[in-house]
Amino acid sequence: MEFVRPKIVISKCLGFAACYYSGQIFNIEFIDKLSEFVEFRPVCPELEIGLGVPRPTIRIVKDKDKEEIRLIQPKTKEDLTKKMDDFSEKFLKEFDYIDGFIFKSRSPSCGFKNIKVYSDLNGMVLNKDGVGLFAQKAMNIYPKAAIESEGRLNNLRLRDHFLSKLYTLAEFRKIKKMRRMKDLVKYHTRHKYLFMAYDQDLLNELGKITANHDNKKVQEVYSLYEKQLQDIFLKPPSYKSIINVLSHIYGYFKDKLSKNEKKFFIDIVEKYRDNKVNLAVPIHLLRAWIIEYDVSYLKEQSFINPFPKELVDLTDSGKNNDRL
Ligand code: SF4
Numbered sequence: 131m132e133f134v135r136p137k138i139v140i141s142k143c144l145g146f147a148a149c150y151y152s153g154q155i156f157n158i159e160f161i162d163k164l165s166e167f168v169e170f171r172p173v174c175p176e177l178e179i180g181l182g183v184p185r186p187t188i189r190i191v192k193d194k195d196k197e198e199i200r201l202i203q204p205k206t207k208e209d210l211t212k213k214m215d216d217f218s219e220k221f222l223k224e225f226d227y228i229d230g231f232i233f234k235s236r237s238p239s240c241g242f243k244n245i246k247v248y249s250d251l252n253g254m255v256l257n258k259d260g261v262g263l264f265a266q267k268a269m270n271i272y273p274k275a276a277i278e279s280e281g282r283l284n285n286l287r288l289r290d291h292f293l294s295k296l297y298t299l300a301e302f303r304k305i306k307k308m309r310r311m312k313d314l315v316k317y318h319t320r321h322k323y324l325f326m327a328y329d330q331d332l333l334n335e336l337g338k339i340t341a342n343h344d345n346k347k348v349q350e351v352y353s354l355y356e357k358q359l360q361d362i363f364l365k366p367p368s369y370k371s372i373i374n375v376l377s378h379i380y381g382y383f384k385d386k387l388s389k390n391e392k393k394f395f396i397d398i399v400e401k402y403r404d405n406k407v408n409l410a411v412p413i414h415l416l417r418a419w420i421i422e423y424d425v426s427y428l429k430e431q432s433f434i435n436p437f438p439k440e441l442v443d444l445t446d447s448g449k450n451n452d453r454l
Contacts, residue, residue, distance in 0.1 A: 131430075131435050133167070133297055133300075133301070133437065133438055134297070134300040134301050134303070134304045135167065135168060135169055135300075136168050136169070136229035136230055136276075136296045136297060136299075136300035137168070137169045137171060137225070137227065137228055137229050137230075137300075138164075138168050138169070138170055138171065138228070138229060138230045138231065138232055138296070139171045139172075139173060139222075139225075139228050139230075139231050139232075139268065140161070140170050140171065140172050140173075140231070140232040140233075141172070141173070141174065141232065141233050141234035141237070141240045141280075142172040142173055142174035142177070143155055143156055143174060143234055144156050144158060144161055144172075144232065144234055144280050145157050145158060145161050145162060146170075146172040147172070147174065148183065149174040149176070149177050149183050150183075150234075151176070151181075151183070151184060151185050151186075151187055151188075152184055153183050153184045156234070156280065158280050160283060160284075160289070160443075161232065161280065161283075163440065163441065164441065166440070167437075167438045167440065167441060168230075168296075171225075171228075173221060175214060175217060175218060175221075175239045175240065175263075175264040176188070176239050178217050178221070179210060179213040179214055179217050180213070181203075181210075185203075186203055186204070186205035186206065187203070187204070187205075188201055188202065188203045188204075188210060188238055188239070189201075189202060189204060189238050189246065189248050190202075190238045190245060190246065190247045190248065190260045190262075190263070191247070191248045191249070191250065191251065192247050192248070192249060192256055194249065199211075199247070199260070199263070201214050201238060201239070201263050202251060204251045204252075207251065211263070214239065214263045214264060215263065215267065217264075218263065218264045218267035218268070219267060219271075222267060222268055222271045222272070223271065227303060228268075228272050228275055229275060229276065229296055229299060229300045229303070230275050230276035230277065230278075230292070230295075230296045231265070231268055231272070231275060231276070231277045231278075232278055232279070232280060232283070233262070233265050233268075233277070233278070233279050233280075234279065234280060235279040235280060235281040235282070237262050238260070238262050238263070239262045239263055239264045239265070240262045240264055240265055241260075241261065241262040241265060241279065242261055242262065242265040242266075242268075242269065242277055242279060243261065243279065243282075244258050244259065244260075245258065245259075245260035245261055245262055246258050246260060247259065247260035265277075274299070274360040274363075275299075276292050276293075276295040276296040276299065276363075277292075278292045286408045286409075286410075286443055287366055287408075287409075288366065289443070290366075290408075290409060290436070291363075291365075291366035291367075293436065293437040293441060294324060294363075294432075294436040294437065295363040296437070297432075297436060297437040298321060298324065298359075298363070298432065298436070299359070299360070299363070301317065302317065302356065302359060305317055306352055306356070309348050309349060309352055310348070311342070311348055311351070314340055314351065314352065314355060315340055318336060318337065318340040318355075319430075320430050320431065320432055321431075321432045321433075322431065323375050323378065323379065323431050323432075323433035323434075324431070324432045324433040324436060325362055326371070326374070326375050326378070326433075327367040327371050327372050327374075327375045327433060328362045328363065328367045328371070329362050329367075329371075330371070332358055332361060332362045333362075335358050336355060336358050336359065336362075339351060339354045339355045339358065340355065369402075369403060372402075372409060373399060373402070373403060375433055376399055376402075376412050376413075376416070377399075379416050379428060379431075379433070379434075380395060380416065382419075382423075382425055382428060383416075383419045383423060386419075386423060387419075394415075395412070395415060398411055398412045398415060399412055408443070410442045410443065413433075413434060416428075416434065417434055417435075420434065
């Protein structure tokens with residue numbers, strides 16, 4: 131299977147430069163591996179607005195009276211909000227497209243979740259619900275892109291979701307250029323089981339749009355499809371719906387398998403349900419049967435191969451995968 135190479139904007143301190151405020155660099159094995167299969171565009175917004183390395187920390191401060199969020203360096207009392215806003219806007223709008231973002235967690239510039247918000251320069255934490263200024267701008271300009279932090283990508287369920295969304299949307303971006311109905315039909319067919327795992331109702335909606343019984347213009351069909359497609363990836367699929375899809379695919383082989391093989395599969399699905407193995411394990415088993423029984427329809431299914439196989443992690447026991 132040939133995959134489109136997605137473009138990802140990534141925090142530069144995640145393996146590309148020692149630009150963290152303390153002078154650190156964070157080397158992460160998964161990001162290293164990912165670099166072979168995506169186009170990374172590293173950026174350090176704090177360096178870009180003229181801060182050096184090492185540098186005094188900066189923080190998000192909420193002005194009580196105006197309810198405004200400011201980016202302040204307490205040591206110098208410098209207000210960096212405008213510089214950061216201007217840089218972020220200019221940088222992010224330079225691209226034709228961005229498929230995803232990987233942000234450094236806990237950063238008042240890059241963090242996309244749970245960032246400390248202070249009430250003043252003297253250290254009172256108001257809440258931990260803030261978003262870094264650069265990350266906020268990225269989410270405003272690219273609200274449907276795949277977004278994660280390096281920390282959350284340790285969770286294999288979140289990582290699978292991030293990669294599935296990233297590669298599926300990047301592939302759609304490619305077929306959208308030509309806007310041909312036959313490409314859309316092929317795309318929809320290939321992703322049927324993946325979409326079923328995410329949302330059965332939206333899968334049906336996408337099916338109706340693709341069937342185009344009202345003979346809409348191709349351009350309109352594509353834009354209706356894109357809107358629903360983006361909605362399907364709003365959150366990771368539930369365990370229940372993934373098990374439903376595993377069962378559907380298993381149904382293709384049920385009559386061909388021995389009693390022991392059936393038991394083996396059911397045991398693995400139960401282990402997956404109990405969070406003892408990750409999804410790659412039952413999928414691996416199904417893939418072996420797909421090859422053995424040569425079911426070409428399933429070979430093409432993205433649920434079985436949602437992203438390059440080198441990025442599949444079989445090693446994790448699944449115990450760190452929170453049920454979200
Ligand atoms: S978190 Fe963002 S701003 Fe901070 S060092 Fe890393 S890339 Fe630069």
